[in-house]
Amino acid sequence: MIDISKFDKILKKVEKPARYIGMEKNSVKKNLEQVKVKFAFAFPDVYDVGMSHLGLHILYNLLNNEEDIACERVFAPWIDMEEQMIKENIPLFTLENKEPISNFDFIGFTLQYEMSYTNIINMLHLGGIPILSKDRKDTDPLVIAGGPCAYNPEPIADIFDFFVLGEGEEIILEILNLYKEHKERGFSKCEFLKEVSQIEGVYVPQFYEVYYKEDNTIDRMIPIVEGVPEKINKRIIKNLNNSYYPQKLIIPFIEIVHDRISLEIFRGCTRGCRFCQAGMLYRPVREKDVDTLLNLAEKLVESTGYEDISLTSLSSCDYSQLQLLVAELMKRYEEKHISISLPSLRLDSFSLGILRDIEKVRKTGLTFAPEAGSQRLRDVINKGVTEEDLERAVTFAFSEGWSTIKLYFMIGLPTETQEDLLGIKKLGYKVKDMFFKMPKEERKGNLKITLSASCFVPKPFTPFQWVGQNSVEEFNEKVKLLKNEIRDNKITFNYHDPKLSYLEAVLARGDRRLCKAIIRAWEKGCKFDGWSDIFDFSKWMEAFEETGIDGDFYALRERSFEEVLPWDFIDIGITKEYLIKEYKKATNGQLTRDCRLGCNNCGINRSFLGGVC
Amino acid sequence: MLMNLWIKFTKENYLKYISHLDLMRMFQRTFRRCNVPIKYSQGFNPQPRMTIGNPLALGIESSEEFMEIELYKKMPVDEFINTVNKELPQGIKILDAKYVDSKSSISSFIDWSYYEMQFVVNNIIDLTSLKISFQKLLEKDKLTIEKEKRKGNKITIQEKDVRPFIGNLTISEEKSEKISGNKYLITINCLLKSGDKGNLKPTDLLKVIEKYADLDIDSDTVEIKRLRIYSEIENRIEPLM
Numbered sequence: 001m002i003d004i005s006k007f008d009k010i011l012k013k014v015e016k017p018a019r020y021i022g023m024e025k026n027s028v029k030k031n032l033e034q035v036k037v038k039f040a041f042a043f044p045d046v047y048d049v050g051m052s053h054l055g056l057h058i059l060y061n062l063l064n065n066e067e068d069i070a071c072e073r074v075f076a077p078w079i080d081m082e083e084q085m086i087k088e089n090i091p092l093f094t095l096e097n098k099e100p101i102s103n104f105d106f107i108g109f110t111l112q113y114e115m116s117y118t119n120i121i122n123m124l125h126l127g128g129i130p131i132l133s134k135d136r137k138d139t140d141p142l143v144i145a146g147g148p149c150a151y152n153p154e155p156i157a158d159i160f161d162f163f164v165l166g167e168g169e170e171i172i173l174e175i176l177n178l179y180k181e182h183k184e185r186g187f188s189k190c191e192f193l194k195e196v197s198q199i200e201g202v203y204v205p206q207f208y209e210v211y212y213k214e215d216n217t218i219d220r221m222i223p224i225v226e227g228v229p230e231k232i233n234k235r236i237i238k239n240l241n242n243s244y245y246p247q248k249l250i251i252p253f254i255e256i257v258h259d260r261i262s263l264e265i266f267r268g269c270t271r272g273c274r275f276c277q278a279g280m281l282y283r284p285v286r287e288k289d290v291d292t293l294l295n296l297a298e299k300l301v302e303s304t305g306y307e308d309i310s311l312t313s314l315s316s317c318d319y320s321q322l323q324l325l326v327a328e329l330m331k332r333y334e335e336k337h338i339s340i341s342l343p344s345l346r347l348d349s350f351s352l353g354i355l356r357d358i359e360k361v362r363k364t365g366l367t368f369a370p371e372a373g374s375q376r377l378r379d380v381i382n383k384g385v386t387e388e389d390l391e392r393a394v395t396f397a398f399s400e401g402w403s404t405i406k407l408y409f410m411i412g413l414p415t416e417t418q419e420d421l422l423g424i425k426k427l428g429y430k431v432k433d434m435f436f437k438m439p440k441e442e443r444k445g446n447l448k449i450t451l452s453a454s455c456f457v458p459k460p461f462t463p464f465q466w467v468g469q470n471s472v473e474e475f476n477e478k479v480k481l482l483k484n485e486i487r488d489n490k491i492t493f494n495y496h497d498p499k500l501s502y503l504e505a506v507l508a509r510g511d512r513r514l515c516k517a518i519i520r521a522w523e524k525g526c527k528f529d530g531w532s533d534i535f536d537f538s539k540w541m542e543a544f545e546e547t548g549i550d551g552d553f554y555a556l557r558e559r560s561f562e563e564v565l566p567w568d569f570i571d572i573g574i575t576k577e578y579l580i581k582e583y584k585k586a587t588n589g590q591l592t593r594d595c596r597l598g599c600n601n602c603g604i605n606r607s608f609l610g611g612v613c
Numbered sequence: 614m615l616m617n618l619w620i621k622f623t624k625e626n627y628l629k630y631i632s633h634l635d636l637m638r639m640f641q642r643t644f645r646r647c648n649v650p651i652k653y654s655q656g657f658n659p660q661p662r663m664t665i666g667n668p669l670a671l672g673i674e675s676s677e678e679f680m681e682i683e684l685y686k687k688m689p690v691d692e693f694i695n696t697v698n699k700e701l702p703q704g705i706k707i708l709d710a711k712y713v714d715s716k717s718s719i720s721s722f723i724d725w726s727y728y729e730m731q732f733v734v735n736n737i738i739d740l741t742s743l744k745i746s747f748q749k750l751l752e753k754d755k756l757t758i759e760k761e762k763r764k765g766n767k768i769t770i771q772e773k774d775v776r777p778f779i780g781n782l783t784i785s786e787e788k789s790e791k792i793s794g795n796k797y798l799i800t801i802n803c804l805l806k807s808g809d810k811g812n813l814k815p816t817d818l819l820k821v822i823e824k825y826a827d828l829d830i831d832s833d834t835v836e837i838k839r840l841r842i843y844s845e846i847e848n849r850i851e852p853l854m
Contacts, residue, residue: 012833017672251642255634255638305641307641337661
């Protein structure tokens with residue numbers, strides 16, 4: 001345990017000290033002397049963000065259900081806390097037992113976004129743990145990672161001992177049980193890594209060597225240790241009804257980003273939007289049935305006392321029994337003043353009808369994501385939404401009393417023209433006109449339209465994985481154009497920082513050579529890069545320069561289909577041929593139907609059993 | 614029908630670091646887990662009817678806080694205390710509860726708070742001289758501190774006389790001791806006006822004694838705990854329950 005008197009002293013000097021105290025309802029504090037495996041679940045961002053992540057709650061409870069395993073949480077301390085910890089010489093610790101993370105067997109990071117990479121390094125450093133895998137001894141913790149960014153683990157391959165690809169519930173206990181065996185007979189990191197690499201879904205980067213061509217693209221990546229797999233398959237759960245789901249969630253004292261019951265209704269998505277990485281990674285669609293969900297909801301309400309149940313998934317309105325589920329939940333919980341919410345909405349009348357039911361009185365703002373300003377470009381990205389859909393939705397929303405509308409777009413999508421760009425403005429103005437065309441007495445509230453543009457970042461395992469991103473200058477031009485065009489006191493235009501998106505693109509599609517640049521950026525003081533007020537682009541550019549990295553090579557370059565991509569050794573179940581076909585269709589503006597309407601042969605139903613295809 | 618429940622509870626140890634709103638949310642969720650038949654407000658955004666009388670500032674402990682909740686169905690007091698205590702986090706505990714028949718809110722009954730404060734002072738000759746300077750301080754008609762006033766973006770500083778808000782100030786000798794030289798650990802007790810009819814924050818009292826007793830207090834060491842809350846009835850102070 002860390003020095004508690006020092007801990008007490010520094011808590012007085014930091015903002016939101018409750019981030020560091022633990023003790024929340026449903027948290028689990030075991031005697032660490034009495035367990036066989038100590039696992040620190042590490043989220044490389046601040047408590048308020050990390051605690052909103054459903055995966056944390058699932059794995060935390062799954063592991064703590066095992067008698068001889070203790071899972072404790074560790075988050076990135078906010079800058080003020082870090083300063084105090086360094087001053088008082090307090091190593092990074094877990095919230096439950098206030099135990100230094102260096103005393104754990106495993107430190108398991110979840111990789112939710114690329115911009116958290118410097119925080120990972122920072123956390124290891126604060127924990128007094130060597131940053132690179134090769135520098136850690138048998139007595140150091142094993143540092144592992146999973147989550148969406150693990151699907152291109154290469155830029156941080158030197159840091160981690162191994163990565164876990166796919167859904168963690170399946171695989172984590174297999175890994176920890178193997179570890180237990182090794183520990184009992186005398187642990188050797190090298191031996192353990194060799195054996196763990198045999199578990200499907202585990203990738204041990206140090207067992208592979210990458211060779212490059214003269215033009216800096218990858219020539220080949222080959223195993224250098226006998227018996228390790230050439231391809232790493234992702235792990236999935238075949239039947240979500242029987243899979244582990246926690247019956248309780250830790251209830252934070254302080255307000256966090258998503259402070260409610262997350263009821264996961266299905267995994268995967270059948271829509272096939274071409275920019276969307278999650279839509280490809282998490283295939284196939286697997287639904288939980290209504291009875292399972294009602295059961296879970298009851299247990300979660302009992303154990304948490306939360307006032308809101310959020311029906312989460314990638315596209316909740318696509319749940320086949322949504323109407324029934326919502327009706328049943330409302331029947332059970334309306335009297336208890338527990339509300340139901342849907343995190344993502346589609347622009348169809350069915351979704352809006354349900355929304356009307358669940359938001360009977362409170363009309364918070366409505367958010368839609370047309371993603372692109374013109375029909376042509378929406379077809380390119382396979383966002384199956386038409387202008388009529390939007391019109392219908394907005395008309396309905398206004399007539400039901402909503403007056404705050406938010407529309408999300410991306411700029412810099414492949415094939416985008418000035419006309420597509422101006423389509424964003426057009427849509428905004430159209431929504432405004434629709435409001436004022438209503439008779440005055442029917443207008444409710446004060447109209448407020450927000451048009452929000454993010455800069456497109458091409459991601460691995462999407463049909464756009466070969467695409468060159470717009471340069472920062474191009475993005476700035478586009479933003480300037482829209483800023484000049486959109487001048488209306490009812491319409492607000494805001495946009496994401498192109499520099500941040502550029503860096504995200506570099507890290508998302510980078511290879512192993514990037515690792516030294518990431519470490520250098522951290523040495524220069526970069527952390528919390530996803531926080532726009534802390535993000536320091538110039539330090540990153542210096543780090544690239546000093547380590548001989550050309551960011552444009554990773555972000556802006558259009559790849560050929562023949563090029564070996566850094567993540568090609570991972571098999572997510574979708575064939576490369578399918579992604580190529582989709583990319584070609586995109587450039588021709590051809591749509592691909594929703595998988596629920598017929599199989600599009602992406603390959604997932606040949607790779608895995610079960611699921612809707 | 615007596616459906617208003619007054620609740621006496623503690624807020625101790627690390628739970629001093631959760632804010633008033635955090636505490637409200639925590640109780641709301643605890644009550645739901647315990648099926649406490651709490652009444653909700655009418656209107657667009659129904660909220661549970663609960664009030665915490667005189668909320669504490671972040672970082673201050675308390676061995677006696679008060680809350681009032683309104684129920685739609687009576688729940689026996691013992692049952693209420695037992696069920697809810699099982700669900701509360703370490704550091705928060707219900708000590709007592711009673712149904713009251715009163716139209717005015719619990720806040721209007723709160724007039725005084727009794728605190729214990731502990732801190733390190735760097736410039737004390739001995740405890741006796743400190744005692745004397747406290748006596749002199751209390752003999753003054755006026756004790757002013759500077760208070761920031763915000764009006765929009767403007768911040769103005771005003772002098773405020775807080776003497777009427779100080780009921781009592783004593784040194785707890787058994788909990789005070791010399792550390793080294795002129796450095797002492799000091800524990801004081803004070804009775805300060807609390808609530809809608811006048812309020813003095815304990816940290817403001819520290820400003821007063823720093824100024825008038827000329828003390829150099831090490832602000833990193835300050836620990837504050839509220840011990841009791843009182844009502845003032847006809848010039849007498851009485852516990853709320």
